[in-house]
Amino acid sequence: MKYIVALVLGLVAGAAIFAVGAVYNPFTVDRGLSPLSLTDAEVIALSFSTVPAENIIYTNNGESLQSPHPEKVLELWEVPIRKTSAMATVMRDARNQPAGIGIKISSKSESTRLLNGEAILDSVWYIYAPQHGSMFVRQTENYWPFIREVAFPAWKSSANNWRGTWLGDMTSGPGALGTASVSGGSGRIKGLEMVGIESMSVRAFSADTGFVSAEGRLLIELPELPDETEEESAL
């Protein structure tokens, strides 16, 4: 009997050590500087709230950490979409003025590898900003740094929450430099292929209800457009 107890205790202790090792794995560090932070090209900067109650709608399967908003919004409970969430929000420009509408749909990704520090979401944005046009952003996002540095400390705290300042790039692909692919659909960006980065700034997070105070940001780098005056003078 004592051998069985020792075996079970050993298994539990080993699993606990493994979990702690996985969370604090020093080899899964942040990528550091965003590839778009040093660009000279024109950039579209859009910000949005990631707190469900501050969005137009937010919905998921109804059993996740964050509750759908507003009341009576249809939940995504059917099996093929149970691991998906959808949000509609107002996108704001660099001066914090409304710039358009953004819809983000995210699904947990089968490319998640917790052993490698990859908690991946496959997500897409549809953004309509009258000043620029419509655009489609497709990306993979890695939430592991956020889980490790915000969600896990919130879960560990006796009050089940975390307060501080956390800023991180969420986009991890599909671009080679960890950038999102952006396609312009209409307006001045019609037909353009661009790259983008989504980042998140968190100030308060609850392990019971999710984001309390947090903001997301999308940076979209425009390719160099031909100067119309140069084109005209060349003719």
Add this chain to the structure above:
Amino acid sequence: MLGLIASAGAIYAIPAVDQVREASIITVAPNGGNVEAFHANIPMDRIMIGASGQTTPVPPSLRWPDVELLADVRTEMFKIRNERDSVVGVAVRTAAKNGDQDVIDWVLHLPARGSVFVNMNAVPHEGGYRIGEIRAGSREFAPLSGFMSERWVADTSEDEDAPAGRIELQATYVGELEPLEPTEQAE
């Protein structure tokens, strides 16, 4: 040690996420390409209608931002179904007017497969359907081009619990041409 090895083995071998896949129902078009049909039953599958000045928003407590910039924007979100009437994804349709330009865009998101972005022609064809070009896609749809049509089909069954109608979407995917291997060319 056994616990460490067992945990590492389990986390390596057991997928953390396993998306449920509904088998795709695809037919081959006579002139090339693969055709797949989706639909949204209205009003059951409508998640959101957002537009300025609407009297019956969906969901009922939705507060559409009172911003002049969005006065001519109407955004709808739906669950979408395959031909077996099983929910397979989420779709967004946005219609907007920007000066003299009309914009109608669709995004279809199928969690296990990827997403498609379609720019529709704003002018409907005879019969009330619209056609648009697949502008971009992710994952399974990334290498595909093609087009998609949308049309409204009113329900005529008179069943008590029947939907008012359905939005039918028919996507035609065309794959990229891949160069033949030299050995294949020689054959």
